[in-house]
Amino acid sequence: MGYFLYTLKSGEKVWAKFDSIFSTATHSAGWEVTYQGVFRFTAGTGKFAGIRGGGHYEGKITQDKGFEESFVCAAQY
Numbered sequence: 866m867g868y869f870l871y872t873l874k875s876g877e878k879v880w881a882k883f884d885s886i887f888s889t890a891t892h893s894a895g896w897e898v899t900y901q902g903v904f905r906f907t908a909g910t911g912k913f914a915g916i917r918g919g920g921h922y923e924g925k926i927t928q929d930k931g932f933e934e935s936f937v938c939a940a941q942y
Contacts, residue, residue: 868882883905916941
């Protein structure tokens with residue numbers, strides 16, 4: 866569980882709270898971390914001051930490819 870902050874190109878900010886699970890595995894090619902979770906927007910600035918909504922995400926980190934993540938979200942502001 867934790868919090869994150871996105872700073873948008875416009876300079877506005879959006880905060881969210883997330884819950885996540887992860888798994889680490891080792892194999893002959895190295896190591897791999899997989900994770901997934903959900904998030905809920907908690908606050909924002911500018912036009913995002915009243916933001917509501919959230920989404921889910923999943924990703925993987927490997928030695929050879931680095932960081933890969935996808936997410937889906939919906940918000941009202």
